[in-house]
Amino acid sequence: MGVSLKDIAAKLGISKTTVSWVLSGQGDKRNISTETQERVRACAKELNYSLNGLARSLNLGYTKTIGLILPSISDSFYANIANRVGLVANASGYSLMIASSKYNADKEEELIRLFVEKQVDGIILAPMKLTQDSQEYIQFDKVPLVFIDRNYEDLETSYVIIDNKDTSRILVDNMIRLDGCRRVALVTCDPHMLTMDGRRCGYETALLENGIDIDPSLCLSVHIASYKDELPEALEKFLSSNDDVDGFFFTTHILLEETIKFFCTKGIDIGRYKMASMRTNPFLEFMVPYLRVAHFPENEMGKKAVEILLNHIESRQKGEPWRNQEVTLNCSFQ
Amino acid sequence: MGVSLKDIAAKLGISKTTVSWVLSGQGDKRNISTETQERVRACAKELNYSLNGLARSLNLGYTKTIGLILPSISDSFYANIANRVGLVANASGYSLMIASSKYNADKEEELIRLFVEKQVDGIILAPMKLTQDSQEYIQFDKVPLVFIDRNYEDLETSYVIIDNKDTSRILVDNMIRLDGCRRVALVTCDPHMLTMDGRRCGYETALLENGIDIDPSLCLSVHIASYKDELPEALEKFLSSNDDVDGFFFTTHILLEETIKFFCTKGIDIGRYKMASMRTNPFLEFMVPYLRVAHFPENEMGKKAVEILLNHIESRQKGEPWRNQEVTLNCSFQ
DNA sequence: CTGAAAGCGCTTACAG
DNA sequence: CTGAAAGCGCTTACAG
Numbered sequence: 001m002g003v004s005l006k007d008i009a010a011k012l013g014i015s016k017t018t019v020s021w022v023l024s025g026q027g028d029k030r031n032i033s034t035e036t037q038e039r040v041r042a043c044a045k046e047l048n049y050s051l052n053g054l055a056r057s058l059n060l061g062y063t064k065t066i067g068l069i070l071p072s073i074s075d076s077f078y079a080n081i082a083n084r085v086g087l088v089a090n091a092s093g094y095s096l097m098i099a100s101s102k103y104n105a106d107k108e109e110e111l112i113r114l115f116v117e118k119q120v121d122g123i124i125l126a127p128m129k130l131t132q133d134s135q136e137y138i139q140f141d142k143v144p145l146v147f148i149d150r151n152y153e154d155l156e157t158s159y160v161i162i163d164n165k166d167t168s169r170i171l172v173d174n175m176i177r178l179d180g181c182r183r184v185a186l187v188t189c190d191p192h193m194l195t196m197d198g199r200r201c202g203y204e205t206a207l208l209e210n211g212i213d214i215d216p217s218l219c220l221s222v223h224i225a226s227y228k229d230e231l232p233e234a235l236e237k238f239l240s241s242n243d244d245v246d247g248f249f250f251t252t253h254i255l256l257e258e259t260i261k262f263f264c265t266k267g268i269d270i271g272r273y274k275m276a277s278m279r280t281n282p283f284l285e286f287m288v289p290y291l292r293v294a295h296f297p298e299n300e301m302g303k304k305a306v307e308i309l310l311n312h313i314e315s316r317q318k319g320e321p322w323r324n325q326e327v328t329l330n331c332s333f334q
Numbered sequence: 335m336g337v338s339l340k341d342i343a344a345k346l347g348i349s350k351t352t353v354s355w356v357l358s359g360q361g362d363k364r365n366i367s368t369e370t371q372e373r374v375r376a377c378a379k380e381l382n383y384s385l386n387g388l389a390r391s392l393n394l395g396y397t398k399t400i401g402l403i404l405p406s407i408s409d410s411f412y413a414n415i416a417n418r419v420g421l422v423a424n425a426s427g428y429s430l431m432i433a434s435s436k437y438n439a440d441k442e443e444e445l446i447r448l449f450v451e452k453q454v455d456g457i458i459l460a461p462m463k464l465t466q467d468s469q470e471y472i473q474f475d476k477v478p479l480v481f482i483d484r485n486y487e488d489l490e491t492s493y494v495i496i497d498n499k500d501t502s503r504i505l506v507d508n509m510i511r512l513d514g515c516r517r518v519a520l521v522t523c524d525p526h527m528l529t530m531d532g533r534r535c536g537y538e539t540a541l542l543e544n545g546i547d548i549d550p551s552l553c554l555s556v557h558i559a560s561y562k563d564e565l566p567e568a569l570e571k572f573l574s575s576n577d578d579v580d581g582f583f584f585t586t587h588i589l590l591e592e593t594i595k596f597f598c599t600k601g602i603d604i605g606r607y608k609m610a611s612m613r614t615n616p617f618l619e620f621m622v623p624y625l626r627v628a629h630f631p632e633n634e635m636g637k638k639a640v641e642i643l644l645n646h647i648e649s650r651q652k653g654e655p656w657r658n659q660e661v662t663l664n665c666s667f668q
Numbered sequence: 669c670t671g672a673a674a675g676c677g678c679t680t681a682c683a684g
Numbered sequence: 685c686t687g688a689a690a691g692c693g694c695t696t697a698c699a700g
Contacts, residue, residue: 063388
């Protein structure tokens, strides 16, 4: 239905070959007369010609497109990652296909398959699978892959992560040593997820290092899919049976936000507790009196993931060997 | 390099045609023997076959992919839109290509061209162009298009927007009539943008309807690209010369956020002013004493835009005529 | 200086 | 019941 090279060639009485060379900028290299080149370009413009990238990619074997699979796009952390990944990819001439796995491992697998079908040149993925079974996970050989935000020890892939355990250890350690906390509640979700497990682990390490026993009754865990409903109830119950709590450690910003909301709604003074959180809303810091935050390097994570992926893609296209890159970035404590 | 239909056909000693029919689920329809079908499927699995969507799309003339172009992906409003667009598209079997125009009209045009090259079946776009020159804008005939968040009167396209003027008029009217404001500051950015212009207009209408003169000195405008630097300075200057201000109307959530930050940093009591804002961070409502908010129906906007686009795409494929859909959704005042 | 031809990997109308 | 063949729109090695 559209205008193709053939139409231009026919109209000008020359071959498709010549037209293709001119339009792909190889006119001079192929010694095509300036006059012919001009005629081709004029005709392309006149017919409003637009290259069919499908045909081009089918021939060339690459699409200059990468895929990004995240649990969600609206969450501020992932939105920042997506934004940066898109910008960096674009700047290198790559387009971005994006999809949300909805925190669902099956959906994720389906999306990987779909992206492979669509012939993306590579995939960046915040993996949701719980198992580390590399055989089942993915056809590694089909497409270059970079994990972001999470990684599995047993899997041979490139990844860009932060050190969840050490970052949360530092936060909780500060609460204890600098803020004088002794009874710090752990507010977390989906503890089976690798990231959350690391953060719980850092919390416990900080306690133990400071000679404080781990008290399971200070742990409050909800489901990420329904935390808005669960958390207020859980907090209510928690507070009524733990009146000696002096601090809250949140393993993720959404739990901090929801808790602040709850406190405000209930008229509970938020200055009464020391708090620390993995990430935050940019200006909660200004409103919550005692809040320690670990800021995630989202921009750097996105950038690094794209860089690694493009390197992998390009060395693969050249037939060069590839070594996976394993990157752990630091959080800042402002 | 990959495994193709040909490889399966060769290995099984049958034709590509048969293989294609089986794998595309037309085996029974084509009366292919159950045994052959089984052999084909087994072989495909064994060779780890994956369909080449490029070839398929080239043949069929569609890609089952739509494009989304937004000024930014990290902004919470656009992130919510992107999230919903992706989910709804996915649920209908479409993939999503996304890109950020960086609030830049030239970049936007380049992206449209790129998406057309990549043969997306349709595009959803929050347009940045200032002119309404439809000829220059886009090749409307090349691809179905839906505008989101903004629209140009003169352009014949489908769009999904909110009523910026009336929504802001209601907010400011409430500030005056219910909160008793008489000196409401307008805090806005990039006033040449259609959305911002509508919101300014609503603000002025509310004032005039309540018999209040428009005072240009109460208007505070910054640039979206650099508001984080500009706004604090502008506010400082503004407050020092307008001590009778009793309310602030923010044309967008980012300005509200930045202002609250500024107030907190400066130790200014935020309870001193009445405020109203087009959108907000979800829990600022709990922390700011006098805040009226117009909540945007982001989910509905994203969903509606996809629905219209897919309808357009599908009626186009069937060769049916198409009428543009013009949708204006309502904000909620909670 | 320019072109005919093969090939990328599919789908499907047509033929037997 | 199955297959040979054309075609989607490009690119490029090969030929002249």
